[in-house]
Amino acid sequence: MTDTHVQSDPSTEPRQTVRSVSQQISAIVLTEGPPRGWWAGFLVSFLLVMLLLVSVGWLFAKGVGIWGINQPVGWGFAIVNFVWWIGIGHAGTLISAILLLFRQEWRTSINRFAEAMTLFAVACAGLFPLLHMGRPQFFFWFIPYPSTTGMWPQFRSPLIWDFFAVGTYATVSLMFWYVGLIPDLATLRDRSRTGRGRIIYGFLAMGWRGSARHWKRYQSAYLLLAGLATPLVISVHTIVSYDFAISILPGWHATVFPPYFVAGAIYSGFAMVLTLSIPLRAVYRLQNFVTDRHLDNMAKVMLASGLVVAYGYLMEHFLAWYGGHQLEEFMLLNRMFGPYAWSYWALIGCNILIPQLLWFKSVRARPLPLFFIAIVINIGMWLERYVIVVTSLHRDFLPSSWGMYEPTFWDWSTYLGTIGLFAALLFLFIRLLPMISIFEMRELVHEHEHSGGASAEAGTS
Amino acid sequence: MPQIFHPSMNTISRVSIFGAVFFVMAAVGVGAAIVRSPYATEVGVVRVQPVPFSHQHHVGDVGIDCRYCHRSVETEAFAGLPSTDVCMDCHSVLWADSPMLEPVRESYRTGEPLAWNRVHDLPDYAYFNHAIHVRQGVACETCHGRVDEMPLMYREETLHMQWCLECHRNPEVFLRPSEDVFAFDWEPDESTPTGEELAALHGIESKTDCSTCHR
Numbered sequence: 001m002t003d004t005h006v007q008s009d010p011s012t013e014p015r016q017t018v019r020s021v022s023q024q025i026s027a028i029v030l031t032e033g034p035p036r037g038w039w040a041g042f043l044v045s046f047l048l049v050m051l052l053l054v055s056v057g058w059l060f061a062k063g064v065g066i067w068g069i070n071q072p073v074g075w076g077f078a079i080v081n082f083v084w085w086i087g088i089g090h091a092g093t094l095i096s097a098i099l100l101l102f103r104q105e106w107r108t109s110i111n112r113f114a115e116a117m118t119l120f121a122v123a124c125a126g127l128f129p130l131l132h133m134g135r136p137q138f139f140f141w142f143i144p145y146p147s148t149t150g151m152w153p154q155f156r157s158p159l160i161w162d163f164f165a166v167g168t169y170a171t172v173s174l175m176f177w178y179v180g181l182i183p184d185l186a187t188l189r190d191r192s193r194t195g196r197g198r199i200i201y202g203f204l205a206m207g208w209r210g211s212a213r214h215w216k217r218y219q220s221a222y223l224l225l226a227g228l229a230t231p232l233v234i235s236v237h238t239i240v241s242y243d244f245a246i247s248i249l250p251g252w253h254a255t256v257f258p259p260y261f262v263a264g265a266i267y268s269g270f271a272m273v274l275t276l277s278i279p280l281r282a283v284y285r286l287q288n289f290v291t292d293r294h295l296d297n298m299a300k301v302m303l304a305s306g307l308v309v310a311y312g313y314l315m316e317h318f319l320a321w322y323g324g325h326q327l328e329e330f331m332l333l334n335r336m337f338g339p340y341a342w343s344y345w346a347l348i349g350c351n352i353l354i355p356q357l358l359w360f361k362s363v364r365a366r367p368l369p370l371f372f373i374a375i376v377i378n379i380g381m382w383l384e385r386y387v388i389v390v391t392s393l394h395r396d397f398l399p400s401s402w403g404m405y406e407p408t409f410w411d412w413s414t415y416l417g418t419i420g421l422f423a424a425l426l427f428l429f430i431r432l433l434p435m436i437s438i439f440e441m442r443e444l445v446h447e448h449e450h451s452g453g454a455s456a457e458a459g460t461s
Numbered sequence: 462m463p464q465i466f467h468p469s470m471n472t473i474s475r476v477s478i479f480g481a482v483f484f485v486m487a488a489v490g491v492g493a494a495i496v497r498s499p500y501a502t503e504v505g506v507v508r509v510q511p512v513p514f515s516h517q518h519h520v521g522d523v524g525i526d527c528r529y530c531h532r533s534v535e536t537e538a539f540a541g542l543p544s545t546d547v548c549m550d551c552h553s554v555l556w557a558d559s560p561m562l563e564p565v566r567e568s569y570r571t572g573e574p575l576a577w578n579r580v581h582d583l584p585d586y587a588y589f590n591h592a593i594h595v596r597q598g599v600a601c602e603t604c605h606g607r608v609d610e611m612p613l614m615y616r617e618e619t620l621h622m623q624w625c626l627e628c629h630r631n632p633e634v635f636l637r638p639s640e641d642v643f644a645f646d647w648e649p650d651e652s653t654p655t656g657e658e659l660a661a662l663h664g665i666e667s668k669t670d671c672s673t674c675h676r
Contacts, residue, residue, distance in 0.1 A: 145489075148496055150623025189465070202465045206474070 016288065017449075021441045025434050026191050028284055034431055037283050042427040048420020055413040056131065064134050066410045073393045073405035078132035079243075080385040081415050084268070085125030085422075086166065086240055087261075087381060089173070090233055091269025092118025096176060097229035100222075105447075106297055108440040109289040113280070113429070114273050115177040120425040121272070122170045124418040129162075131414065158242035165239040169232050176225045182208050183218070183439040237265040244388065250331040251392030254319065260312025267305040267351075268381035270298050274374035276426065278367045280435070289436050296364045302377065303358040309384075310352045327397065335391045339404065343387050350380025502619040508578045511564050513613060520645070521609035527601055527643050534601075538590040542577060545569045580614050581605070587622075588676045597663045598636040599628070602645050609645045629669050633660040 034042075059066060069076040092114040099107040130136045142163040144152050153160045186208035189201040208214060241261035244252035274295065281290040320328040335344045354376050357363045364370060395402045429435065499505050519525050528534060533541035545568040552562055568575050581604075583589050595601075601608065606617025618624055628635045633656030641647050654662070 146493065148619070148621040148623055150621070150626040198465050207466075207471070 016441075016445045018442045018445055021445055022187060022191070022438050025289075025436050025438045025441070026188055028430070029188060029432060029434055030192055030197065035283060038427060038431065042424065045420045045423035045427060048417055049424050051413050052417025052421055055410055055417055056127075058410065059131060059414070060136070064132065066408065067414075068405055068407040068411050070403060070405065072396060072401055072403050073390055075132075075389050075393060076405055077407055077411040077415055078128045080382065080389050081418065082125050082128035082132075083240055083261075083385045084382045085121045085128070085418065087237060087265035087268045088272045088378075089118040089121035089125065089169070089269065090237060090262075090265035091273045092116070092121075093169075093173060093176075093229050093233045094266055094269065095273070096180070097226040098233060100226045101230060105444060106294055108444050109286075109291075109436050110273060110277060110294055110298075111440075112177075112180065112437045113276065113426075113435045115173065115180065116426065116429045116433075116435070117272060117276060118173050118269075119170070119177055120422045120429075122166065122173060123425070124422050126166060126170065127418060127421075129159075158239065158246045161239045162243055165232075165236045169236045172225065172229050172232055176222075176229050179218075179222055179225060180437060181433065182206060183210065184434045184437060186210065187438050188434065233266075234262055237261045244392075249392055249396060250325070250327040251335070251388065254316060256312050256315045256319070260309060260315075263305045263308035263312065264381060264384060267302060267309055268378060270302045270305065271374040271377035271381070274298055274302070274370060275378060278371040278374070280430070282367070284430075284435075286436065289441065292365060292367075295367060295370055296361075299358050299364040299370055299373075302374075303355060306351065306355045306358075306377070313348070313352070331392060331395075334395050335387060338391065338395065340387065340391045340394070343383050344391070347380055347383040347387055350376045350383060354380075497619070497621075502621070503580075503616050504619055505615050505617075507613045507615045508580050510578055510613070511575050512562065515612045516608045516614060517610055517612045527608075534591045535595050536592050538588075538592065540591045545575060580616055581620065583620060587625075587674050589674070595642055596639070597632075597665055598639055598642060598659055600637050600642045600644070600647065602647065603628075603635050607645060625674070626669065629673070630667055632665050632667060633657050636660060636663075636665070 067076055067078070069078075092111075095107050095114045096111040096118075100111070130139050133139060141147075142153055142160065153163075182205055185201050185205035189198055189205050192198045192201055238258040238261065241257040245254060245257040247253060277290050277298075278295070281287055317332055320332045335341070355373055357369070357373060363373070390405050394405055495501055520527070530543040530547055531540040532543070533539060545565060548565050549569050552565060556562055564575060567573075594604075604618060608614075636656045636659040637644075637647065637649075638654060638659065659665070
């Protein structure tokens with residue numbers, strides 16, 4: 001079944017050999033200078049990182065008052081961006097862990113940079129709660145350590161669960177990514193022509209020699225890590241949704257939140273993978289690794305998770321009507337027709353209407369429209385968090401405590417700065433490490449050679 | 462291909478990987494030890510004062526009551542430091558020519574108060590009220606130690622929050638009858654009511670809300 005599928009719709013080009021795979025992927029890191037686009041992109045993202053540093057420095061000097069947050073909207077951009085970034089990370093874990101366990105071999109050529117994307121997205125996400133703290137120097141109060149206060153963190157608070165969820169997620173993602181890199185680091189060590197390259201990659205490869213015993217241990221370690229990472233795909237964003245759902249605020253206090261947040265995370269994550277992989281494969285001419293079939297599959301995952309997200313929106317409305325709760329009803333009417341109606345309708349357009357184009361094979365087969373839709377979904381998922389955070393908070397129970405939220409320059413600069421940080425880290429990753437798993441591609445080519453040979457024999461007989 | 466690393470790298474990397482665990486644990490342990498050490502808490506560290514006032518002599522030997530000098534301890538948040546007049550009640554007659562007491566006489570002449578260095582200084586974000594503690598039966602000795610045996614004043618306790626909470630979580634363990642609050646070297650006898658009885662008498666509950674102390 002898989003064999004016929006592979007032949008009709010290959011996840012690698014048939015002409016690839018084990019040698020050409022190693023050569024093509026490692027050459028990007030080892031021999032070729034970065035293309036002009038790399039320098040331009042890195043420069044822009046580096047400048048944005050500088051903007052981030054200025055914003056954070058000013059924030060530390062002046063406090064969170066430089067942001068637009070106020071009473072009643074105490075959670076502004078910081079939390080919107082935190083949830084957005086964390087969500088983006090989920091595709092990496094889903095691709096690398098769950099698809100590995102389901103033996104979806106097409107994942108092989110996209111898992112490495114999807115995992116890198118996860119790590120960098122989590123790094124960006126992790127910044128925001130720290131910056132939002134007001135006194136970030138006391139972030140370690142989140143950690144249950146034997147302090148002289150005689151107190152533990154408030155374990156009944158979802159914010160503490162969040163700290164552990166994100167911390168675990170970052171740790172497991174890093175281990176998974178690094179363990180997956182080890183055989184490739186050894187390949188780079190062996191192919192590197194400079195002494196410095198040999199020493200650095202050799203150091204990072206931790207003495208990998210590729211013996212049968214190494215591979216056996218490696219396989220079980222990788223599988224175990226995949227098993228550890230799998231529940232995290234579900235748990236992390238579930239717990240992020242508890243930050244909202246555990247409260248009693250209309251618009252947050254909903255049992256549909258965990259599944260719909262998880263679906264939203266996968267949705268935005270795949271959108272980000274597409275946003276990155278489409279230009280990457282064009283610039284580095286990797287169409288023979290990241291084939292049209294990959295784009296097609298990712299578009300399908302996006303469509304499916306997008307429909308779950310749409311179901312979540314629908315359920316919010318249904319439950320507000322079916323529950324007959326006055327405040328819930330008001331909250332949704334306020335979302336649709338209140339002062340932030342623009343964000344709600346933009347969200348519906350970006351997350352539900354435009355992605356329906358993915359039903360058409362002709363759209364999924366073309367990188368350019370796909371890239372456009374992926375960008376639209378990224379924006380839509382950011383708007384979703386904006387709508388959830390701002391419209392729920394700004395008009396709560398008492399009209400006397402209503403207010404408006406207006407992001408300031410520093411809100412925007414911090415957000416753009418983290419986009420720059422994310423991009424800068426990705427550019428460095430592309431330059432310094434193999435962005436496609438060399439050894440897994442070699443394995444795939446090897447398997448295809450064998451299955452291809454068998455069918456050729458069957459054809460001649 | 463030539464060998465990149467010397468074979469000793471095997472040992473070095475193993476030692477550094479496993480050593481890192483111990484290094485991190487040791488760093489945490491050292492940090493924890495420093496915040497609990499007298500260097501940070503000033504427990505047992507004598508502070509230099511303008512006049513070497515001995516609580517041991519005045520309380521232990523002479524038998525002056527705490528309230529003679531710390532007058533507002535039963536009524537106000539701050540126990541109160543005596544004005545120079547209080548010192549001069551006795552020292553206008555006793556040791557009236559002692560050179561050690563010259564700063565006291567100087568203060569009395571000029572009206573400029575003695576600048577004592579505070580030994581028990583809570584952070585400003587912690588609210589503490591002497592009156593309520595004294596009235597509910599928390600003895601001076603419980604927090605300040607055997608002041609009657611201190612030639613020069615020092616901190617007996619860390620003033621860490623966990624130390625406050627020890628009592629706030631189980632107040633009945635630390636209560637005395639009201640008449641024994643100012644006594645030193647006090648031991649309960651058969652007629653002494655138990656901590657539970659005293660807590661019930663004064664209506665004392667465990668108070669651990671944040672806003673009890675952080676107002």
